[in-house]
Amino acid sequence: EVQLVESGGGLVKPGSSLKLSCVASGFTFSSYGMHWIRQAPKKGLEWIALIYYDSSNKYYADSVKGRFTISRDNSKNTLYLEMNSLRSEDTAMYYCAKYGGDYWGQGVMVTVSS
């Protein structure tokens, strides 16, 4: 059974940093690209980043480019999202998803507020 479990969320102040993790199981993690997608409270879905299976390519939404970094450790079956210079508009539920969008985690909440 495919499982994606996010962690690392919380309440932080504007300008601060946070690092999210997503632990994968039930599939060969090192063979698949992975996404981060977010959803602000009572809003729609926003794709924010993709990393290839071997980290050779990374793509970002303009809204996070230069502030967020997607990475992975295939030896630990773990995907990361390092978030810097956080803003109130980054407040959202953050989901990791397997390439192809067929499996998503349950999400982790990030709240940026003073």
Next chain:
Amino acid sequence: DVVMTQTPVSLPVSLGGQASISCRSSQSLVHSNGNTYLHWYLQKPGQSPQLLIYRVSNRFSGVPDRFSGSGSGTDFTLKISRVEPEDLGDYYCLQSTHFPYTFGAGTKLELK
């Protein structure tokens, strides 16, 4: 960026009835490899989105045949026949042909 215009915003339906959701893209979603990367998701209250249809018309594993997707180029449709209570929620289209990937704004399927 590709803008995905999804309509309607809200869709009241009766149980057992039919629903149709439209998604139009600001540019063609045909990839250089010939595939069209347009997908449909359902997000039930308090849950993560779940994949219903991938690449326009392919039902994901376990998705009932009441769900069907169609379209080409810039114009796509999700149809739900014989609506059941578990079909209620927010529906989103997603294009993954062009970076950045973009979602439609969503359609809330609710009881009439």
